[in-house]
Amino acid sequence: MFKIGEFSNFTKVSTRMLRYYDQVGLFKPIKIDNFSGYRYYSASQMTELAKIITLRDAGFNIAEISRLIKMENEQDVLDELKRKQLEIQENINNEKMKMWNIDKIISNFGKEMLIMNYEVILKEIPACKVVSTRSQVKDYSKEIDLWAALGEFAQNNLLQPDGAPFAIYHDDEYKEKNVDIEVAMPVAGLQENKGNFVFREVPSVSCMATVLYKGRYENIDGAFHFLANWIEENGYKPCGKVRQVSIKGEWNEPNPDNYLVEIQMPVQK
Numbered sequence: 001m002f003k004i005g006e007f008s009n010f011t012k013v014s015t016r017m018l019r020y021y022d023q024v025g026l027f028k029p030i031k032i033d034n035f036s037g038y039r040y041y042s043a044s045q046m047t048e049l050a051k052i053i054t055l056r057d058a059g060f061n062i063a064e065i066s067r068l069i070k071m072e073n074e075q076d077v078l079d080e081l082k083r084k085q086l087e088i089q090e091n092i093n094n095e096k097m098k099m100w101n102i103d104k105i106i107s108n109f110g111k112e113m114l115i116m117n118y119e120v121i122l123k124e125i126p127a128c129k130v131v132s133t134r135s136q137v138k139d140y141s142k143e144i145d146l147w148a149a150l151g152e153f154a155q156n157n158l159l160q161p162d163g164a165p166f167a168i169y170h171d172d173e174y175k176e177k178n179v180d181i182e183v184a185m186p187v188a189g190l191q192e193n194k195g196n197f198v199f200r201e202v203p204s205v206s207c208m209a210t211v212l213y214k215g216r217y218e219n220i221d222g223a224f225h226f227l228a229n230w231i232e233e234n235g236y237k238p239c240g241k242v243r244q245v246s247i248k249g250e251w252n253e254p255n256p257d258n259y260l261v262e263i264q265m266p267v268q269k
Contacts, residue, residue, distance in 0.1 A: 001031060007041035011049055026066055027052055059088055100218075118211045118223055120230045125264065127204040131159060132184035133196045134170070139177055143167060146183045151251070153197050154185060162186040166245040166264075168202075205240065209267045216256045223263055231267055240266030 008015045021027035022039065027049055029039035048069070055065045064084070071077050133150050137143065147165075154161070163186030170180040190199040209231055213223035231238065248260035 001040040001042055004029070004039045004041065011046055013049060013053060021052070024062055026062055058084065060084060118213070118226045120227060121210050123208045123210055125205040125208045127201055128163060128186050129188070129190050129199070129201050130184035131187050131191075131197055131199050132182050133198070134180070134182035135196070136178050136180050140179055143181050143183065146181060150183050150185060150197070159185070159187055162188045164245050164247055166243050169242045205266045207267055209236065209265045211263050213261045213263060215259060217259065220261065227263060227265060231265065235269060236267040238265055239268045
């Protein structure tokens with residue numbers, strides 16, 4: 001057996017961490033001297049400790065490591081590793097977005113915010129028949145998954161679009177998580193519903209304030225700000241669900257700078 005300092009030298013794990021792992025019940029010494037309180041470890045424990053350190057360095061917390069090392073089923077372990085992998089990838093994406101926002105702040109540092117000029121057009125939007133799928137998704141970035149599912153359904157069922165597809169945002173407020181989104185493709189006629197895909201008629205809107213936005217999706221906020229100012233300055237108020245009509249997107253336009261979206265906001269005096 002080895003004293004804690006000796007074991008620390010062999011394993012390259014500090015005595016502080018060894019005491020902490022003992023305290024939280026993750027990794028205990030093989031023996032504690034009743035008189036002196038000295039901790040003793042065995043070389044046979046090194047494999048288990050190495051596994052703990054590997055999991056720690058991979059981003060697992062104490063509770064996750066404790067659960068993992070107790071698992072006997074290899075598939076359960078593999079599922080847990082894949083779950084963590086997805087979690088880390090999401091964190092990487094979030095950090096990349098933070099970097100993008102910092103780059104944007106730096107590039108505009110010392111400049112006043114540039115407010116683009118858009119043309120707001122009031123329209124009457126007629127009712128239309130659509131096939132749609134609606135779901136509460138994790139966040140707005142997951143809207144693309146709904147579009148992919150709808151596109152696959154349309155292709156498998158030989159459905160042709162009878163107009164530009166659009167999204168309806170059903171929440172009454174902006175939500176960071178659990179966003180209620182419906183994506184819809186106009187069709188010539190209604191059919192029986194199939195699973196999550198619903199054939200329905202979207203009702204008409206007598207007065208829709210609309211604005212065309214061209215560019216990358218991540219820069220669309222300016223168009224919303226312009227539309228909000230126009231609505232307020234012209235004595236209107238919102239009275240329904242926001243829609244976004246996809247005219248040009250990644251399915252028919254390779255350059256994100258040329259994406260074209262019509263923002264639609266139902267309004268009334």
